[in-house]
Amino acid sequence: MQTHLVGRDMITPDEWTDDEVNTIFEVAFDLKRRRAMGEPHALLRDKVLALMFFFSSTRTRVSFEAGMAQLGGHAQFIESRTTQISHGDTAKEIGEIVGRYCDGIAIRQCDWGVGNQYIRDVAQYSRVPVLNMQCDWYHPFQALADMMTIFERFGRDVRGKTLNVSWAYASSYQKPLSVPQSLITLATRYGMNVRLTRPPEFKLMPEIEDLARDYARRSGGSFEVLDDFDAGFEGAHVVYPKSWGATLTTTDMEESARIAGQYTDWITDRRRMDLADESVCYMHCLPADRNIEVTDEVIDGPQSAVYDEAENRLHVQKAVMALTMR
Numbered sequence: 001m002q003t004h005l006v007g008r009d010m011i012t013p014d015e016w017t018d019d020e021v022n023t024i025f026e027v028a029f030d031l032k033r034r035r036a037m038g039e040p041h042a043l044l045r046d047k048v049l050a051l052m053f054f055f056s057s058t059r060t061r062v063s064f065e066a067g068m069a070q071l072g073g074h075a076q077f078i079e080s081r082t083t084q085i086s087h088g089d090t091a092k093e094i095g096e097i098v099g100r101y102c103d104g105i106a107i108r109q110c111d112w113g114v115g116n117q118y119i120r121d122v123a124q125y126s127r128v129p130v131l132n133m134q135c136d137w138y139h140p141f142q143a144l145a146d147m148m149t150i151f152e153r154f155g156r157d158v159r160g161k162t163l164n165v166s167w168a169y170a171s172s173y174q175k176p177l178s179v180p181q182s183l184i185t186l187a188t189r190y191g192m193n194v195r196l197t198r199p200p201e202f203k204l205m206p207e208i209e210d211l212a213r214d215y216a217r218r219s220g221g222s223f224e225v226l227d228d229f230d231a232g233f234e235g236a237h238v239v240y241p242k243s244w245g246a247t248l249t250t251t252d253m254e255e256s257a258r259i260a261g262q263y264t265d266w267i268t269d270r271r272r273m274d275l276a277d278e279s280v281c282y283m284h285c286l287p288a289d290r291n292i293e294v295t296d297e298v299i300d301g302p303q304s305a306v307y308d309e310a311e312n313r314l315h316v317q318k319a320v321m322a323l324t325m326r
């Protein structure tokens with residue numbers, strides 16, 4: 001367990017060692033237990049976290065605000081369009097200035113080719129930790145919450161368990177690559193057998209896939225890429241079918257939606273769940289396109305872990321905030 005994480009940024013867990021990531025889970029489980037027992041844990045009394053959103057949110061906003069309140073501090077909700085960013089405030093100025101007012105800066109900026117770099121630019125000039133609430137490449141707190149949920153279902157030793165991270169059809173909007181990219185790199189670190197299942201136009205970043213392969217080699221897990229939706233479900237212990245954009249094929253969102261329209265049958269239903277292991281757990285970060293991406297029967301059924309995943313956002317975020325912002 002690591003005890004010197006004060007001041008660290010969380011942009012991706014790939015920049016934290018195994019021991020440091022394990023520390024996040026130790027603290028998250030402890031904080032979850034403390035909340036269940038009604039034990040006060042005001043570890044960040046009088047601290048302020050700025051929450052800067054360039055994109056909408058339900059879970060991320062509410063869980064960060066609730067988490068800071070439970071830790072005795074305050075979270076300041078800031079929508080980028082209500083700031084002077086569009087009139088010239090640079091990433092450097094945000095880092096320098098907000099970092100002097102607050103004890104942490106959390107940012108959601110998902111624009112392709114912009115978000116990750118923006119967060120890194122703010123972090124370069126900030127004297128306080130910068131937390132990535134989702135960018136174009138990573139959604140670290142979602143992956144940490146998902147992994148915590150997998151540990152709860154299968155125990156802390158998940159070596160040999162098969163996780164199928166799959167593309168699924170959705171009609172609402174072309175979603176970032178960040179959820180599957182963060183999950184395949186975190187789960188392979190823990191020795192899971194990770195499948196990435198997607199149509200050929202919905203590739204993830206090659207360097208992220210290479211990193212997942214490296215982690216799998218190191219942990220004794222595996223990483224494979226499939227393009228058959230049904231095959232991804234076969235024998236899997238955890239299935240995580242969700243939509244993302246054809247971003248590496250086209251940056252034109254209308255074109256991406258047209259390509260996705262060729263795969264409207266990539267919907268998670270009872271028949272597909274029956275292809276998986278009998279202990280299978282269905283996961284989705286939400287929001288889901290109900291009865292397009294997944295049937296109500298599956299997402300509301302006994303194998304679904306979606307509300308535990310959403311809850312665990314709170315606990316892993318509180319752990320990282322308490323470890324980095326003291």
Ligand code: CP
Nearest residue numbers: 057058059060285286
């Ligand atoms: N899963 C997730 O990040 O949800 P929000 O977009 O509602 O924050």
